[in-house]
Amino acid sequence: MRPGRPALPLALLSALVSVGTAWAALTSWRGFVTMPSEYLVPLLVCGLLVAVPGALLRRLDTPRVVVVLVQVLLVAAYVSIEVVGSALPTGSTIDALGRSLEIAAESARTYEAPIGPDAPPVTPLLICSGAFFVLLVDLVACTLRRVPVAGLALLAIYSVPIGLTGSGGGWITFVGTAIGFLVMLHLDARDHLLRWGRPLGPVDGSPWAETNPVADAVQAGAGRIGVAATALALVVPVLVPVLDLDVFGIGPGDGDDDIEIHNPSVDLRRDLEDTEDIPLLRVTTDDPKPEYLRTGVLALFTGDIWTSGNRDVSTEDRATGEMPEPEGLSASVPTVEYESQIETTDEFDSWWLPTQYPASSVVAEGDWRFDPDTMDFLASDEDDELTAADISYSMTAIEPDYGLTGTFFSNATPGSVAEEFLEVPGGLPSDVRNYAQAVTGTATSDYERALMLQNWFRDEFTYSLRRAPEGVGGGTFETFLNEGPEGRIGYCEQFASAMAAMARTLGIPARVAIGFLSPSPIGDGVWEYSSKDLHAWPELYFEGAGWVRFEPTPSRRARTVPDYTRVPVNEPNDLPTDGPTSNPSDELPPSDRPSQAEPTAAPEDEAQGDGADGDGGTDLGQVLTIVAVALLAAVLLVVLLMTPRTLRAGARRRRLAGGPDDVWDELHATAIDLDVPWPSHRSPREVGAALVEHVADDVVALERVLDAVERARYARPGAPVPAGLAEDGATCVAALEAGVTPRVRRRAKWLPRSLRRAGLRAPYENKATVGAGR
Structure with a gap:
């Protein structure tokens, strides 16, 4: 039995419900920005561009690959218009879109959620990621008709803010998404039931005359399963506290907790x-x-x-x-x-x-x-x-009290600290390792290497919060560590980050600490820390001394260094720099120089605090990029898996709708896919005799197909073609498929061998050849 296509209203309703549910789940991202309408309204338009054309194309029995391609093109054009103002896929448009996404990702890394209008917008990133999820949900739920699997995509959407900020979209988002998913299950179950044919209603006068068998079946299936799953999602965290599952903060949380970190x-x-x-x-x-x-x-x-x-x-x-x-x-x-x-x-x-x-x-x-x-x-x-x-x-x-001799600073032994304090990420610019080795080339111990790194930063770099490059790692290192118009200038988090990273490349356990530098006295034994005292510094580990702090930030910000870091060391003769050796403030413009009365940082810089330009942010761009890449890979895999099946199904529809030779070609292709013997270079009648045992009770349909093929090939031109040929061909195909094992049927559906055969008719069966031999 060939599944029927749903009516257009039902297909359109299913598509709208699917993208509407995805949109409801995407409202959980509204905590990332102060104005969520800036991304939710465009995503609503994307949903309509996905749902309406998709429903129409699927109703016209368009190949799935074509449906997805049209949807992607429409959404890509609209997103391009929304982000950069042009839908034309020119080089400048693509470059502008890439720059917008790069700025959005950097803003997401730099600023804390919710990101306001004063920061570079992250809406391009949210729109592109949200459009991808809308396409994914429609693909899985409507095009592939795998509604339960679409729940995983909805879960991925809802999990993004939970993983970043520790909270989802709240009750409204959860209820809206849950109701939408239940309706999706309901419509899908109804569609599957209606494919069996017209619903059989009760007999007139029966006490059950008002009931609907389809509705009853749907309620018993999709409704109960969906409601049960939703209820379990809320109840399990309470009943199983050892799992530490907490959906809306209602779990008791007994036992050890994996505390959510910001x-x-x-x-x-x-x-x-x-x-x-x-x-x-x-x-x-x-x-x-x-x-x-x-x-x-x-x-x-x-x-x-x-x-x-x-x-x-x-x-x-x-x-x-x-x-x-x-x-x-x-x-x-x-x-x-x-x-x-x-x-x-x-x-x-x-x-x-x-x-x-x-x-x-x-x-x-x-x-x-x-x-x-x-x-x-x-x-x-x-x-x-x-x-x-x-x-x-x-x-x-x-x-x-470590003294001034370095007596207690021995090299760390393997296993003395956790491995995470020694990890050096791949892709770290080579400058980090090269400079670390050059600066510490004459050192004989890790303690001396740490002192040399600290001295290099304090002697050769300039402190300025305003003139520092953006970021604390990655490509920023190349600007920060090298000489140039913008090089060798930074603020405390960049100094701490660079020294800790360089220490790790030398095998010294290192980490970065965030806190306060030094307070101001306000009374007898009373001190006050304010926002201008915020600071960052590296901590390095040594056997005997433990974790100790170092101070690479130049004296304009951190005027002194710990006493135990004043130990003299033999610096390399040729340091990899010609940086400033005089007071760093002498190289600054007048507006950046500290006054004689106040040797600490400039008021403008201190008022912001060093933490204000730090890495910050929710890592939204990074997480969404990882999720998008993973899901895109999954979509591409699904498309690759579906392509042979889609092409084969399209070829079957065209052949069965054609003439006798086309129907005969379809039987030949089906035999190839199912490994059913097909005698080569034989007449249709001889081939039919070999197929009889494989079609079982459908010999009559095979006989009618053979008669039509022989008439088309051997009768005079213009002879009538028997009616019902397509139905007979479909019956023979179904009979051949029923005669093999389920494993063979699955292989024939997903990996049809007939697609590799350019021509199916053997020379003897070709009409011109047979006619010439008569």
């Missing part, structure tokens, strides 16, 4: 949107000179940015008192402890708790947990209201 520099950026210098923390301490209050650690380096990565933090590791011994710190190192009481302001809305490293004790109210590998403190995701804003907590800080 880049600490991104959290600090939220406090630095205004150029005003904002007080953030007040510290009361017996430390005569507090400094370097650390907020978080960035241990994962992708090559382009440093992030905190995912942290599996135990419920046992809480900020309730005594802390573990500092990793790698020898007991022979003299230490001094200082007590501190810290109070934060309302403006410090961070999920990270500033502490000094190392610390022997931290006590903070609320579910604050520490990562034993980094000893930074994070708010548990069990308490959505827990932040570092307007709280008070205590800390006992440890200050090691």
Whole structure:
């Protein structure tokens, strides 16, 4: 039985529901921007361009490849008009579209969600990604008729904001998407049932006269399955807490939690949107000179940015008192402890708790947990209201006295720290490794190499927040490290990133810390950290000393370096630079030079804080690019798999709709696909005799096809062709397919061998040849 095509209204309704459901799921991305209508309205138009032409083409029995191609062209033209103002696929248009996507991706990496109108727009990225998902859902649900599989695409859409921001689209988005998916299942089940023919209604006068068998079947199938699946998605997180599944924050979350991490520099950026210098923390301490209050650690380096990565933090590791011994710190190192009481302001809305490293004790109210590998403190995701804003907590800080000889700084041994602190990503510019080796060429230990790197940055580079290149990795390294009009100028995150990356290339464990540089005294033993004190620095690991900080940022920003980094070293004679050796401020224009009365950074730079131009962002562009590439590869794979089947089905339709010789060619092609013997160079009657045993009860239909072929070949021109030839041919094809195993049928459908045969009729069967021999 050949499946029938759905009526145009039903086909159009199914297409509209499918793209509408995809659009509803895409509303979960509205948290990425402050004006979601800028991407949702264009995606609504894309949905109409996909649904309406797709339904019409499918109703006309157009090959699937053609349907998808037309939809892609229409959507691509509209997206091009929306993004760059032109639908013509010229070189300039393609270049402009590429630049728009590049700017959008960079904006997504740089700025924190939601991204406002003052930042470079990310809507081109959202529109292109959303259009791809709309096409994908329609392809799977309507063109391929695999509605349940389309649920995976909808899940991918909904998962993007959950993976980036920790929250989905809310109840409205979830309910809208769930209802749309249930309707898709309903329409698909109804379509499958109606393919069996006209619904058989109840007998007149029956007590069930008002019922509809199709509706009953659909309700029992798609409706119940869909509702059950949706209910399980909400109930399972509550009933199975050990899985740590939490759809809408209603799971109890017992056991260890994989706490959702936001880049600490991104959290600090939220406090630095205004150029005003904002007080953030007040510290009361017996430390005569507090400094370097650390907020978080960035241990994962992708090559382009440093992030905190995912942290599996135990419920046992809480900020309730005594802390573990500092990793790698020898007991022979003299230490001094200082007590501190810290109070934060309302403006410090961070999920990270500033502490000094190392610390022997931290006590903070609320579910604050520490990562034993980094000893930074994070708010548990069990308490959505827990932040570092307007709280008070205590800390006992440890200050090691390493001396000025480097005695305690031994090279790290294999396995002494986690491998992630040594990972060097592929694709890192060669300049990073080359400069690291050139700068440290005369060193005899990792400690000397670290000192040489620090001295090189402080002596040969210039600090400027405004004149620094964008980014903290990737191609930025090439500009930042090399000499040139824009080279050797940067801000603290770039110095910290570069030194940590160069240290890793030398085999030294390294990471980047984000926090505060130094506070201002406001009373007897009372100090205040403000937004201008935000800072970044590298931390390197050595046996005996543990994790210690270095200060590569030039003196305009960081006026001093730690005492243990003042050890003299034999610098290489030929450093790879001719950078400035005088005071960096002498090379600056007057507007950038610090005043004589204030040797610290220029007010304009400090007001923004170093974190304000950091890597930041939600990595939206990177995640969407990965998802889009993966799904595009899946679509291409599906298209490649569907192409032979589509071409074969089209050839069968054309042959069965043609004359006797065309129908005979279709039987020959079917025999080739199914490995049914077809005697070569034999007359149709002899071939028919060989096929009799393969068509079983449909011999009569085969006989009528043979009679039509013989009449067409041997009768006088103009002889009438028997009626019903197409039906008889389809019956013979179905009989041949029924006579083989399911495995052979599947192979014939997906990998038809007849497509490789340019001509099917043997010379003896050719009409001209047979006629000449009569």
